[in-house]
Amino acid sequence: xxxxxxxxxxxxxxxxxxxxxxxxxxxxxxxxxxxxxxxxxxxxxxxxxxxxxxxxxxxxxxxxxxxxxxxxxxxxxxxxxxx
Amino acid sequence: xxxxxxxxxxxxxxxxxxxxxxxxxxxxxxxxxxxxxxxxxxxxxxxxxxxxxxxxxxxxxxxxxxxxxxxxxxxxxxxxxxxxxxxxxxxxxxxxxxxxxxxxxxxxxxxxxxxxxxxxxxxxxxxxxxxxxxxxxxxxxxxxxxxxx
Numbered sequence: 001x002x003x004x005x006x007x008x009x010x011x012x013x014x015x016x017x018x019x020x021x022x023x024x025x026x027x028x029x030x031x032x033x034x035x036x037x038x039x040x041x042x043x044x045x046x047x048x049x050x051x052x053x054x055x056x057x058x059x060x061x062x063x064x065x066x067x068x069x070x071x072x073x074x075x076x077x078x079x080x081x082x083x
Numbered sequence: 084x085x086x087x088x089x090x091x092x093x094x095x096x097x098x099x100x101x102x103x104x105x106x107x108x109x110x111x112x113x114x115x116x117x118x119x120x121x122x123x124x125x126x127x128x129x130x131x132x133x134x135x136x137x138x139x140x141x142x143x144x145x146x147x148x149x150x151x152x153x154x155x156x157x158x159x160x161x162x163x164x165x166x167x168x169x170x171x172x173x174x175x176x177x178x179x180x181x182x183x184x185x186x187x188x189x190x191x192x193x194x195x196x197x198x199x200x201x202x203x204x205x206x207x208x209x210x211x212x213x214x215x216x217x218x219x220x221x222x223x224x225x226x227x228x229x230x231x232x
Contacts, residue, residue, distance in 0.1 A: 004135070006133060006135060006203070006205055007133055007205035007207070007216055008216045010133075056135070059137055059138035059141050059142075061201075075135060075138070075203075077135070077205065078205060078216065078219070079200070079218075079219030080199075080200060080201060080202055080203055080204060080205065081199075081204065081205055081216075081217045081218070082132075082163065082175070082198045082199060082200075082201075082202035082203070082204030082205075082206075083116055083163075083175055083195055083198040083199035083202065083204075083223075
């Protein structure tokens, strides 16, 4: 599973992305976030306010209950500010 | 056509290419977004636009396709820049060409409203107190929602 971080989430995490191999019982974005957070204080802090984080799975916007699986590209970012 | 690039663009040249050889086009509506030197009363010395390579192109192509489904356009163009920009620099160009103005105006307005809230870009403003991430605005969400069917 490939994780990507953008904008202030990238800054807080200190990396733009990482490859991970989470436990098999993780089924959706919410479960994945909870697993990411419990790894270390940096991750816990970066994901402390989920209401300000948006998600994409394989480059499509999804909700927090969207399923995740091995091989997915999962991105975390703040609300977009383009244009 | 969509382009995501760090380089600047020439609006006149792009419009010429968009309409060249197609004499069905009677109207071109354009929107050009520029970097301002002030935001929330603070002086902005520069702006850094971050994006999600791959997803950006995919999302822009999808929304351009939708605009062409909803309005009768002869041609359309979205150019969105990323990277380090300074006040006065171009950020984005949306251009829609049609036989008549209504379709061109509406499609152009739809596309820029959508880009504000749904295109995977994030702006970092450089101020005298350091960099700060631009927060999404509720009024932009409302503007985008207006176009939902």
